[in-house]
Amino acid sequence: MASDDLIDEELRRDLPEEGGKPDDRVDDERHDEENRLKPEFVRRVVAALEDGDKSEVYDLVEPLHPADVADLFELVGREDRSALAEAVSDLLSSEVISELNDYVREDMIDALPAYAVAEIAEQLETDDAVQLIEDLDPRDQAAVLAEMEPEDRAAIESALSYPEETAGRLMQREFVAVPEHITVGDLIDFLRDEASDPDALPTDFFEIFVVDPAHRPVGTCQLSWILRTPRHIGLTDVMKRDQTLIPVTADQEEVALMFQKYGLISAAVVDEAGRLVGQMTVDDVVHIISEEAGEDALLLSGAGDGDINEPILLTVRARLTWLVINLGTAMLAASVVGMFQDAIAKFALLAVLMPIVSGMGGNAGTQTLAVTVRALATNQLTSTNTWRAIGRELTIASANGVALAILIGGGTALVFGNPLLGAVIGTAMIINNLTAGMAGIAVPVTLERLRVDPAVSSAVFVTTATDVMGFFSFLGLAVLTGLA
Missing domain, CATH: 1.25.60.10 (MgtE N-terminal domain-like)
Incomplete structure (x- = not known):
């Protein structure tokens, strides 16, 4: 058997059967x-x-x-x-x-x-x-x-x-820093000499930090640049002087945004005096992004950490807190309904239709809220473009409100044979959608300006606004138009 055939036979012996898994x-x-x-x-x-x-x-x-x-x-x-x-x-x-x-x-x-x-x-x-x-x-x-x-x-x-959750707490203190006066050859020799000591160099690193005598970073060199550069070239001739420096006090969300915006693999962390004290790497940031995204989604729902391994008592405490708060806001909305109990008694159909107005407003507010919280978290929404964003959401809310008003108003008029009732619920739908759009962006922006996490408590305020305005606009218009 030819040598190539022997090799093929060995490969076939090691490969799994078609549709199977490897031998191990x-x-x-x-x-x-x-x-x-x-x-x-x-x-x-x-x-x-x-x-x-x-x-x-x-x-x-x-x-x-x-x-x-x-x-x-x-x-x-x-x-x-x-x-x-x-x-x-x-x-x-x-x-x-x-x-x-x-x-x-x-x-x-x-x-x-x-x-x-x-x-x-x-x-x-x-x-x-x-x-x-x-x-x-x-x-x-x-x-x-x-x-x-x-x-x-x-x-x-x-x-x-x-x-x-600051860079100082999360950073890696193992990094490679060298003085700016050495050559590429000196750096390669240094790395090879230090490689014999397993504790001398980090397990993984992507770039070399070049520092001045005060240990302040003045540039970086990627390993790929070093490997392709002649030994006699000085580091100052190949290093990248523009770099993103992360303060030790920077919040982890701010760090994640820096990595995302500038496409970083690693970045130097500096203390108050500008000295290099650590580094953040992309694997750390991926974890931060995943953690923050999941955290914001769970905070919006008031579900606590949302971890199935979390002790039951902690989960009950976290969820019950927000459920009690929601109970209080629900009582506020119920008090608005109580103001119109005589009108509801005269025209019971109002009680059947009013949950539609508040429910649709709540859904619209949740949509706007989710978009706004994400925009704030990713720095897409800042003080520079807040009013433009508010105008955009109000335009969207108006368009959605009119479309829903035509559908619910026309349907109500046809089903119940009462055009005035259709006009009332359609108008209330437009009003509540505008309220939802305004609350969905104004509440989280205001909380963010007050340095309160908008993901924690925005949903309670937005839901309250849409419930109260939904009931008030629908029942109030019914009374004003003489419907009830």
């Missing part, structure tokens, strides 16, 4: 077709935990990828996580920790002694280690920090000194 996935007792852990496998792990057979648990979990180990912690019950953490403590690598859900991570960390948590934290990048430690109780936090190496402890304590 065929008849996988742990994963289903969508690469999720099978319920049967999870039940086997739980059964071993209940039997107290830690060796069996370890044997089952040890072959899993770190991401699958993290999934396993989320799939088992909360009461089993402590036992699972004890049984597989040797497998709790930095990769596993970084993949864990926040609430699940807390459950797991609570089950481990301080020295074990310290060992895990020392394996992580500084930003991930901070995320691991920041939510611990002060006593546990102090115990873990006491077990850490002085250098690692100092870095984490420095990060914890900054407010939550």
